Amino acid sequence: YELEHAWVYVGEEGQVIRGEASWHGRYHDMRHDGQLALEGDHLVLYSEPGKHAFAPTPEWFQERRRRSKRSPTSALAGIGGVLMTHYLEGRVICTPL
Structure with missing residues (x-):
């Protein structure tokens, strides 16, 4: 299962x-x-829609879109739901759209 991550490194004084x-x-x-x-x-980060x-x-x-022929998000994004793997059972609750 692929999930994205962010790592924030903090100095001794508490600053990023x-x-x-x-x-x-x-x-x-x-x-x-x-x-x-x-x-x-x-830290401010942006997530690609x-x-x-x-x-x-x-x-x-925007730079990636110029080089890629893939379309951005459409009204059907997410229609397939979430792939419910064994790891997620009991942690993510399935609900209807």
Whole structure:
């Protein structure tokens, strides 16, 4: 089962010093133009609509769309529900649409 992750590295003084996040099976440094996007002491990340990827700025998704012929999210996104694996049984409750 593929889930995306974010790692936030915190320095001795409690400040965010580094961020990494997964993107379609790989992980990347979450600095954009050498800077982390912070709101106060929280790392700001963006999730690609209808997909599974994190980025430090929506510009990353726009660049990917220019190179990829895949369509963005449509009204049918998620219609197939969640793949209920043994790992998720009892942790995720199935509900009708």
